[in-house]
Amino acid sequence: MTRLYLKSLLFTSLLMFGCKSKVPTESMSSGDFEIASAEDVLNEKREERKMRCAPILRASQFNEDAVKTNMVDFAEIQRGCLHISYSYSGCEKTKANVYYRRIENTSPQELSLFVAVSEAGECDMLLEGEGTFNLSDIEGHTSGKVILRLEGYEESFTYIYTAE
Numbered sequence: 001m002t003r004l005y006l007k008s009l010l011f012t013s014l015l016m017f018g019c020k021s022k023v024p025t026e027s028m029s030s031g032d033f034e035i036a037s038a039e040d041v042l043n044e045k046r047e048e049r050k051m052r053c054a055p056i057l058r059a060s061q062f063n064e065d066a067v068k069t070n071m072v073d074f075a076e077i078q079r080g081c082l083h084i085s086y087s088y089s090g091c092e093k094t095k096a097n098v099y100y101r102r103i104e105n106t107s108p109q110e111l112s113l114f115v116a117v118s119e120a121g122e123c124d125m126l127l128e129g130e131g132t133f134n135l136s137d138i139e140g141h142t143s144g145k146v147i148l149r150l151e152g153y154e155e156s157f158t159y160i161y162t163a164e
Contacts, residue, residue, distance in 0.1 A: 053133055145161075
């Protein structure tokens, strides 16, 4: 009986107070907090992610001057971004771009990703780099779930995101 009472009390509390997040903003006076909507919090997180992660580009944006590398040493999803370590052949340290293309007739939707570097030079030195790429750039292909297959990396990733 007590369990049922606690569950109903919790449910009633959620109904009364809604689903808004309390996020401290500039206070009007000491100790006051303004309640931000869930949409505002989500938009703030997306903006923060754009600041710390490079964009993921469509395969159609691939520049023929860039060289694909299939030497991905490490990859993981961190806070809505794909963090990778990669190796490539060249003379100059340079940054990479990550490109994606849809894999047709897959459910849930699967995307093939590849890493490419530009302006590395014509040397045979093995160079290493790392980068962090914004996964919100690929959202919208399905209802919140996509499988990522990164060329040069054995593991695939399931990326689940909050649909708007």
